[in-house]
Amino acid sequence: MQSEYLQGIKKPNLGQTEHRLDRTGLALEYFPAFEQNQHDFHGHDFIEILFVLQGSFRHVTAESSFDESMGGLTIVNDRQYHSLRTPDGPVELMNIYLKPALYPLPVLPEPLASRLYELIPLHPELGNRFNSIRHLKVGDTDKIKSLLMMILEEQNREVAGQEAAIQALFRLFLIELCRAAPVREDLPASGYSGRIEKVCTYLEKNFTSSIRLDDLCLLSGLNPANLCRRFKEFTGMSTGEYLKQRRLAAAVQRLRMSNDKILTISHDCGFSDISRFNRFFREAFDCTPSAYRETVRDLGRKSSDENASFEVQ
The missing domain is CATH 1.10.10.60 (Homeodomain-like)
Structure with a gap:
């Protein structure tokens, strides 16, 4: 990893998104045409969930690289260094930023509750090699996109019931997240x-x-x-x-x-x-x-x- 590409701990791109994240613990950013041709290795002091709406990109970490495409959903946990590249052109992307210490995760029924805590550690001390970065694949991309767009719309306007609506919609999103099929990742081969x-x-x-x-x-x-x-x-x-x-x-x-x-x-x-x-x-x-x-x-x-x-x- 070359030092000129190591950007340290990054914050959300938009100031208003960063403010909301620091205030409530949950914020979204929408990128209709995200493009990046050079590595930009960085980490976050929050959990980042990336959802691919259209297109594809290459997700690179310290240990491996992974090609994400439409319907791909990646969970990057606290301070995990990674980078994105878009060799095939712009990608439509939605980023969800989450601080569990500020935004308590909702109670879900089993077996979804156990699955949620497996995917999203509630504290950095609960992170490990197996949950540092998780790759999932959703079956109904349009359904997830609709939920996230509704959350984004609520986030960007202050009206009565705003936070209640966001909480209800985000709970539905987390249910779909827990239902998503995991993508098996190949760990380093060993006879053991x-x-x-x-x-x-x-x-x-x-x-x-x-x-x-x-x-x-x-x-x-x-x-x-x-x-x-x-x-x-x-x-x-x-x-x-x-x-x-x-x-x-x-x-x-x-x-x-x-x-x-x-x-x-x-x-x-x-x-x-x-x-x-x-x-x-x-x-x-x-x-x-x-x-x-x-x-x-x-x-x-x-x-x-x-x-x-x-x-x-």
Whole structure:
């Protein structure tokens, strides 16, 4: 990656879009004819979702390149460096910018709720190699375009019920996002990839249980040193880090969606004791689980109050 092409952390192109994102945590930008012939590697301090309405472009990251075409939907999570090129000419593109800390994601029914949190980490500390950039393909491009255009129209005019309309439309968009088919990406080939994928699948299904390294060695057929080395090469983290992150992600989801006691959430998400859970949570999010829950609820109340104030004007 050449330094002259590395642009650092970029903000939305339009000042009014940036202002809205900083104020509400959600903003859209529409590009009727986006064109870029030179790499512009950059990251964001927010989540970026790119939806291709017409045309195609090449999406380049530090590890790979991917050709996106009409109906392609890419989720680029916090501070992931990437670049776009349009070798085949202009592309019609819609960008969605999201700050989950400011814009609480809506509650969706299962299995969509679990899928949503898998696609969009609620905090940068929950990001990893598997969710840093996700490629999806939607079946009905016109339907998604219609939803996004309606959100954009609401965003660009201040009228009674504006935020309520945006929330309702964005919830529909997220449902379609969760329904979209994932595009399988080829990870670096290795004779050990199949074994490590098997370990990852096991951890995903059993993260709430007590898991020993010996169990994973037996499952993979690898000795402890080899398993740990290969697992970190494949995932970018140790087995312990991977398991802790998965448990924290489940706990964050429960804190946002339920009124369950902190002790219950800690136990149900696989933590051996409440003090361990509190310590890990504070290290990751710089606050306690109860403070995090209260912050999310305050944001929800603030959003409701803003909607109500629009209605009575």
